[in-house]
Amino acid sequence: MITIRPAGTGDIAAVLGLFDRAVEWLVARGQTGQWGDQPWTGDPQRTALVERLVKAGGTRVAVLDGTIVGTVSLGSAPTYAPPAPVSELYVEALVTDRAHKGERIGTALLLQAREEALAAGVAQLRVDCWAGADGALVRYYEREGFTRDVGFVVEDHPRGPWHGQILVQDLQHALA
Numbered sequence: 001m002i003t004i005r006p007a008g009t010g011d012i013a014a015v016l017g018l019f020d021r022a023v024e025w026l027v028a029r030g031q032t033g034q035w036g037d038q039p040w041t042g043d044p045q046r047t048a049l050v051e052r053l054v055k056a057g058g059t060r061v062a063v064l065d066g067t068i069v070g071t072v073s074l075g076s077a078p079t080y081a082p083p084a085p086v087s088e089l090y091v092e093a094l095v096t097d098r099a100h101k102g103e104r105i106g107t108a109l110l111l112q113a114r115e116e117a118l119a120a121g122v123a124q125l126r127v128d129c130w131a132g133a134d135g136a137l138v139r140y141y142e143r144e145g146f147t148r149d150v151g152f153v154v155e156d157h158p159r160g161p162w163h164g165q166i167l168v169q170d171l172q173h174a175l176a
Helices: 009-028 044-055 105-120 133-143
Strands: 003-006 059-064 067-075 088-096 124-130 147-154 162-170
Touching (some): 009 044, 009 059, 009 088, 059 105, 067 105, 088 105, 133 147
Parallel strands (some): 088 124
Antiparallel strands (some): 067 088
16 A cells, blocks of 8 residues: 655655656656656756755655655746746656556655645646657646646756646635
């Protein structure tokens, strides 16, 4: 059974490992546009990002049989996202262990995010993702109850223009 708990600084290496395995999986499929082709572990910028997310207090980890198999980080929208017209909680990062594909770990983490957003009384949950590889990741979030909002391009991305999609899950009806 999957349990979800707040992440602590002792979980940083495990979270970096999740990203490393996701990058390996993407590279094996020729999809380096999302996170590149290098591991996160040992990369000072990516390590600093994970440390910031964990220390901010919004990171949750999914644990299965004592092993961290997924993580979600909740917080504020990035600077490239247009301001939200209503109150929100933003999914800053979501990654699961591909060895557990089909076990609905991502779904469990997104349900946790929704529960926290509802408890905080915000009107929406928002996320952005890579829109490449024929939009498969965008469709994943749509299956998880999000709808497309706006597309965007990060022009100054280190690997060239990075195409993304912002998606929204409206919670206003659930708050009424």
